[in-house]
Amino acid sequence: MTAAQSNISTSESRTILNKKNSLPEAISRAQDVATPHRIVIVGGGAGGLELATQLGDKLARRGELEVVLVDRSPTHLWKPLLHEVAAGSLDIHTHQVEYIAQARWHHFEFQQGELVALNREAKRITVGASFDIDGVEILPQRDITYDTLVLAIGSVTSFFGVPGAEENAIALDTMAQAERFRRHLIAACMRAQNKLGEQAAHERPQVNIAIIGGGATGVELSAELRNTAQVLRAYGLHQLDPVRDVRISVIEASPRILAALPERVSVETTKLLRKLNIDVLTAERVTEIQKRAVLTASGKNLPADLIVWAAGIRAPDVLATLGLPVNRQGQVIVSQTLQTEVDPSIFAFGDCASCPSRETGKPVPPRAQVAHQQATFLFKALRHHLAGKSLPEFEFRDLGSLVSLGRFSAVGNLMGNLISGSLFVEGILARLLYTSLYRMHVMALSGFWRMTLDTLTHWLRRKTAPRIKLH
Template sequence: MNTSKRIIHTQYPDSHRILIIGGGAGGLELATRLANTVGRRRLSEITLVDRYPTHFWKPLLHEAASGHRDPASHHIEYAALAKRNGFHFVQGELEGVDRAKCLATIGGIADRDGNDVLPRRVLHYDSLVLAVGSVTNFFNVPGAERYALPLENVEQAEKFRRKLLAACTKANHFREAGATLPAPTINISVIGAGATGVELSAALRNAINLLSAYRLESLDPERDVRVRLIEGGGRILPALDERVSMRTHARLTRLGVDILTSTPVSEVCADSVVTGNGERLASDITVWAAGVAGPPVLQAVDGIALSRLGQVLVGETLQTPDDPRIFAFGDCAACPSSIQGVFLPPRAQVAHQQAVYLSRSFFERLTGKTVTQFTFRDAGTVVSLGPAGAVYQGDLGLSSRSLIVGGQSAKALYAFVYRRHLFALAGLARAATETVSQWLRSRIRPAIKLH
């Protein structure tokens, strides 16, 4: 990789330069909102940096992993959105920040053969916004990082999907040859029964049924495939109301998911998972969905304080206490909640509300108005169970009660959350057109990706 640096100068040298690192749900929405407010008024120049050329909404990764959703049909091109809205896009990964000179170093880009495509670059900023998301937290469990698959991006989702398809194809051929086995041929272990683990387990059960119906006719989903959901705590969805947990547990059981609660994992091996009491569970494919942490790239910003999970500590204006020119939000930020000593959870709605807040607060700063503080308002949590529906929990404003909705109403709400994300990025007309286009494609394509 070429180690030379190229300094990129701004188009409007007198405007405030806002540099956003990370084009996830929050970062991309913030860039779009800023470009259409302070950017259009020439008060600021906005630049978005991401290591990938396209955006895929992270809450849908379980559908990409199970084959229910083709990422190619749901990618958003950063460059196209930047041109449409009037911000800049720079592809690359953050390598370092010189806080004294307000410079961010962005790594070079090479092709698959290792040939240089883009050199290392240096970007000036007046305000730096960190929105780099999170990475999987393996909690130092032996073998977990080596043998368990994380689910952080499209590449990892596709890797899991290919392994699942190969395993099912092999098992189907085995059955076609007339072999019989008393135990399931494929064992899939999903470690962590939060929203991601629950959604993936439900999606896998449906995906295996569809694969059997479309092309793997000798594969018996119940006999030949075991989907096991493993949770160290006493119940699944521990962050939600116990009634939601019990309802979801019952639905997953009806779908054929084996649920093991109060079962911590002490080791992950190539072909098994070892529990805390020493029991060895066969596992051909293991997915780790047990927690997240701040990405290592945050350590490239020297001198800013990080939480014990490696997230950037921020205050009520989402600024770091060490440098008011640096902001952080979304999964990579440890933002205080209304409960003393507790940070907001890494959820899409938190990133969305923080993006809306930052777009407003930057406008307030640049126009000389009083900057308000960020306040999170919980809009509830919805967990998808695929064709089996969804479950939703929302606060009614009473400490002892909450609204719990299931079935098609919750499923429609889950779909709306994604559409709201598209509306924020593309506008109502384009998002509506894309929604219709995706629906039409779903009418003529198989319900699952078959290759």
């Protein structure tokens, strides 16, 4: 190095050091300019995965930001389909989405693990270790830094403190739980036919299925199970009468099923279920669940070989440990911009968040269409957030609700921007509309042409495979 070069370097160094900001601050600022803004989305449900996909396709692929999706599971399945998995009418292996593949195709990063802690000051979350099916650790506990954090971890089953519920009933929160119920169903039918175990004492073998909760999940599952019983007999897995020997009961504490929907939808659905010989017991509060019985406040003791708990949801416990404001249900309280009250760099949406309606001020309902609309809203809002602009406010548009009764029928109501007022629909039209909801989700993840090909592929597969998973 020449003397002149040495003098220049020294002069430049002095200039940097004599500036208002110190050298470390200058380096940090330079790194901030070079490093894209990092958005970490915790929860790969319908809303979280749609948001990660949109951000990856539109912004991350151009290097404008980094997107990281965190979920405890390696795969995604649209949660409203879990009742079909439980009934065996949907094969998860043909409908689930691999997070790693989705991340590769849509320009975001996937990290498997469960959220266990949040450090707001350091802008860092801690993700728990992951294990394989044999309980061997495959990913260690680790920290992930963020510039903007989005919480979308959904909900879990609430057993409301009912004695024996958590131990003796099966919830339908995950694919593993739905698969567990399906296997138990087939086993129960085969045991009954061959009079094994407790069935040996019965003159006529019978399988009793009790579904606790008359919401959409419980109602849809009951209809799917009636179809499953018929198909299992057709394939020779049991010789039970699918109507008389496989008894299905829906037990609801409210005066009617589908209490959150218009009364006409509830009334028509009840009629359809009873035509399928499904017992609908309303105003029956469950007080205890035993291994093979359901006890109610009115004194009923209902025999049950299989019990499904679909009576309510709550926010995951971890949310109450993050230092963020939560409501009585454990949901993170957010404003109409979906930002938390204490930290504008943290957003929350879907079932895990409590967002007030612009019209009523009451929290918007925990429904799939809410999560979809909030994901679409957040994609636009986060662009404002990155640009330092004021954020718009979320406005939920209720488009109505649809309930599928499998191959038998579907019912629901349309409202909001679709029509003026509310319109009751049932039958083929309702079934087509219900199916379109899932196809819209697939399109949000894969685009129109892949969604079209996926629809055709599944239609062809149903023509060449059993309609029920038989093993």
